[in-house]
Amino acid sequence: xxxxxxxxxxxxxxxxxxxxxxxxxxxxxxxxxxxxxxxxxxxxxxxxxxxxxxxxxxxxxxxxxxxxxxxxxxxxxxxxxxxxxxxxxxxxxxxxxxxxxxxxxxxxxxxxxxxxxxxxxxxxxxxxxxxxxxxxxxxxxxxxxxxxxxxxxxxxxxxxxxxxxxxxxxxxxxxxxxxxxxxxxxxxxxxxxxxxxxxxxxxxxxxxxxxxxxxxxxxxxxxxxxxxxxxxxxxxxxxxxxxxxxxxxxxxxxxxxxxxxxxxxxxxxxxxxxxxxxxxxxxxxxxxxxxxxxxxxxxxxxxxxxxxxxxxxxxxxxxxxxxxxxxxxxxxxxxxxxxxxxxxxxxxxxxxxxxxxxxxxxxxxxxxxxxxxxxxxxxxxxxxxxxxxxxxxxxxxxxxxxxxxxxxxxxxxxxxxxxxxxxxxxxxxxxxxxxxxxxxxxxxxxxxxxxxxxxxxxxxxxxxxxxxxxxxxxxxxxxxxxxxxxxxxxxxxxxxxxxxxxxxxxxxxxxxxxxxxxxxxxxxxxxxxxxxxxxxxxxxxxxxxxxxxxxxxxxxxxxxxxxxxxxxxxxxxxxxxxxxxxxxxxxxxxxxxxxxxxxxxxxxxxxxxxxxxxxxxxxxxxxxxxxxxxxxxxxxxxxxxxxxxxxxxxxxxxxxxxxxxxxxxxxxxxxxxxxxxxxxxxxxxxxxxxxxxxxxxxxxxxxxxxxxxxxxxxxxxx
Numbered sequence: 172x173x174x175x176x177x178x179x180x181x182x183x184x185x186x187x188x189x190x191x192x193x194x195x196x197x198x199x200x201x202x203x204x205x206x207x208x209x210x211x212x213x214x215x216x217x218x219x220x221x222x223x224x225x226x227x228x229x230x231x232x233x234x235x236x237x238x239x240x241x242x243x244x245x246x247x248x249x250x251x252x253x254x255x256x257x258x259x260x261x262x263x264x265x266x267x268x269x270x271x272x273x274x275x276x277x278x279x280x281x282x283x284x285x286x287x288x289x290x291x292x293x294x295x296x297x298x299x300x301x302x303x304x305x306x307x308x309x310x311x312x313x314x315x316x317x318x319x320x321x322x323x324x325x326x327x328x329x330x331x332x333x334x335x336x337x338x339x340x341x342x343x344x345x346x347x348x349x350x351x352x353x354x355x356x357x358x359x360x361x362x363x364x365x366x367x368x369x370x371x372x373x374x375x376x377x378x379x380x381x382x383x384x385x386x387x388x389x390x391x392x393x394x395x396x397x398x399x400x401x402x403x404x405x406x407x408x409x410x411x412x413x414x415x416x417x418x419x420x421x422x423x424x425x426x427x428x429x430x431x432x433x434x435x436x437x438x439x440x441x442x443x444x445x446x447x448x449x450x451x452x453x454x455x456x457x458x459x460x461x462x463x464x465x466x467x468x469x470x471x472x473x474x475x476x477x478x479x480x481x482x483x484x485x486x487x488x489x490x491x492x493x494x495x496x497x498x499x500x501x502x503x504x505x506x507x508x509x510x511x512x513x514x515x516x517x518x519x520x521x522x523x524x525x526x527x528x529x530x531x532x533x534x535x536x537x538x539x540x541x542x543x544x545x546x547x548x549x550x551x552x553x554x555x556x557x558x559x560x561x562x563x564x565x566x567x568x569x570x571x572x573x574x575x576x577x578x579x580x581x582x583x584x585x586x587x588x589x590x591x592x593x594x595x596x597x598x599x600x601x602x603x604x605x606x607x608x609x610x611x612x613x614x615x616x617x618x619x620x621x622x623x624x625x626x627x628x629x630x631x632x633x634x635x636x637x638x639x640x641x642x643x644x645x646x647x648x649x650x651x652x653x654x655x656x657x658x659x660x661x662x663x664x665x666x667x668x669x670x671x672x673x674x675x676x677x678x679x680x681x682x683x684x685x686x687x688x689x690x691x692x693x694x695x696x697x698x699x700x701x702x703x704x705x706x707x708x709x710x711x712x713x714x715x716x717x718x719x720x721x722x723x724x725x726x727x728x729x730x731x732x733x734x735x736x737x738x739x740x741x742x743x744x745x746x747x748x749x750x751x752x753x754x755x756x757x758x759x760x761x762x763x764x765x766x767x768x769x770x771x772x773x774x775x776x777x778x779x780x781x782x783x784x785x786x787x788x789x790x791x792x793x794x795x796x797x798x799x800x801x802x803x804x805x806x807x808x809x810x811x812x813x814x815x816x817x818x819x820x821x822x823x824x825x826x827x828x829x830x831x832x833x834x835x836x837x838x839x840x841x842x843x844x845x846x847x848x849x850x851x852x853x854x855x856x857x858x859x860x861x862x863x864x865x866x867x868x869x870x871x872x873x874x875x876x877x878x879x880x881x882x883x884x885x886x887x888x889x
Contacts, residue, residue: 610630678696686705713733724745824844857882
């Protein structure tokens with residue numbers, strides 16, 4: 172605390188009533204002491220006694236300590252009086268006025284009233300300057316609102332000495348969110364020519380007339396802010412006009428809307444306790460009534476944007492309702508049916524509803540999302556201009572003449588077939604469905620996903636423009652005229668052979684099938700997986716442009732003419748021979764295979780993972796480790812006994828090998844594992860992060876100090 176000595180030069184004085192205690196509170200909330208010097212040579216110190224009270228601000232009284240001091244030259248200042256008071260900010264104001272009722276506060280260039288609370292500066296706004304003004308600046312408007320709320324009695328009646336206007340027009344944006352904590356009353360009439368923001372204030376009396384030319388935020392949810400439990404009653408505006416967007420978050424306390432409510436843009440009344448809307452409700456954009464207690468909408472209600480009734484208590488919608496955006500009635504459990512002549516220009520979201528059917532005369536311009544709903548019946552000749560999502564719904568049968576211009580989802584439904592006249596413009600998603608039959612000559616313009624469905628047989632003339640998945644189904648054969656222009660997934664099916672005309676696909680997944688051979692001259696643009704199949708040999712002129720997984724097969728040899736432009740996975744396979752000069756990209760996985768030697772010309776381009784573990788391989792070809800820098804190299808449980816010099820890898824596993832020494836100039840970014848090997852010494856030029864060794868394998872006292880400082884040595888069981 173600064174030493175305060177009255178200086179008679181250029182003294183300015185202000186009455187205690189003129190002090191803006193909102194700013195005093197701001198200083199106190201920041202754990203700062205506020206000092207008020209007076210003309211009689213005394214000063215007042217204000218501070219919090221219990222800082223823990225801040226955690227429950229609004230729930231428990233705040234404890235303040237007031238000390239009056241007498242200033243003495245060259246000696247300690249003497250305490251005249253000490254007062255501890257439990258109060259909120261308004262009560263603190265009254266207590267201070269009682270303690271120093273007849274004193275005046277000094278403000279001059281030498282004695283600063285905490286730098287005049289930093290925000291007011293040297294010039295205080297005079298209320299006299301407001302008189303006769305038709306438009307106030309945002310700063311002037313804040314000043315009046317602060318002053319009025321500092322001078323209210325227990326019934327919210329104004330008791331201040333200054334004459335303040337009851338009507339305020341603000342030239343610009345008015346943001347009261349930084350002085351929210353004690354605002355209970357707003358002017359009778361308030362016009363804001365910009366944006367208006369009132370965030371978290373426990374307001375009890377709103378303006379009777381409130382007009383905002385910009386956006387308006389009224390966030391005063393009593394459930395969200397604990398200090399609102401002290402609010403007794405609320406008087407809301409009679410007239411509320413917002414030219415742009417209105418976000419009014421009042422929660423359960425908002426039971427009635429203004430008599431006249433006009434919003435030029437979007438309006439959000441989420442979780443409001445209103446049950447009905449008057450005909451004087453005019454909105455130019457989106458209406459958000461999610462979570463509200465609204466039960467009905469007025470006849471002739473106009474929605475110029477979208478309407479969200481998500482999780483609301485709506486029971487009925489008016490007939491002839493037109494919505495120019497989206498309608499969201501998801502989780503509206505009390506709504507049992509849709510109205511007549513309903514027009515929705517956007518999407519219909521009706522997830523988890525109790526509605527049993529869509530009306531015949533409904534018109535929808537976008538998606539229908541009826542996921543988890545009880546909808547059982549769709550109108551005949553229904554045309555959906557977007558996506559039709561019926562996932563996990565109660566639908567059992569599709570109507571005649573159904574047209575879906577985009578995606579169609581019936582996954583996890585009881586639908587057993589698609590009608591012959593159905594038209595789908597995008598993807599068909601039907602995994603985990605009861606679909607058993609598809610119409611002949613079906614052409615799917617997107618993906619056809621039937622994974623884990625009840626499908627048993629595919630129709631003639633089936634064309635799938637993109638990916639086709641029938642994995643984990645009872646399918647036993649494919650039609651000879653099947654056309655798939657994307658990926659084909661047949662995993663975990665009983666299919667024994669591929670159609671002879673199937674030469675080119677994007678990806679081909681045959682894992683865990685009864686397939687015994689592939690077609691000659693096949694071109695796979697992506698991945699080929701034949702692991703856990705009955706294939707014993709590979710066809711001629713096979714081209715694979717992605718990764719190749721032949722793990723757990725009886726294949727013993729890779730043909731000379733096979734072209735692979737990706738990874739090779741052959742773990743636990745019978746593979747014994749790889750062609751000379753064979754090229755693999757990124758990954759070579761031969762662990763637990765029958766390989767005994769590697770060809771001299773074998774290369775792994777951009778090697779990331781080379782795993783030769785648990786094989787009888789005894790030597791690594793020179794080319795194999797060329798241009799390998801970020802590779803995980805696993806040679807554990809092999810017969811390898813030597814490594815090339817200048818090796819740079821991500822990790823190196825030599826456990827249970829015949830290697831007797833690490834190569835010179837070895838650089839490993841992560842770890843080296845040597846437990847179970849014959850390595851006894853660590854070279855001084857080793858660069859690594861960790862070394863894992865077996866019990867009694869290394870004599871740590873013989874390892875150089877510099878290595879111990881840079882490498883972590885850890886004993887590890889094999």
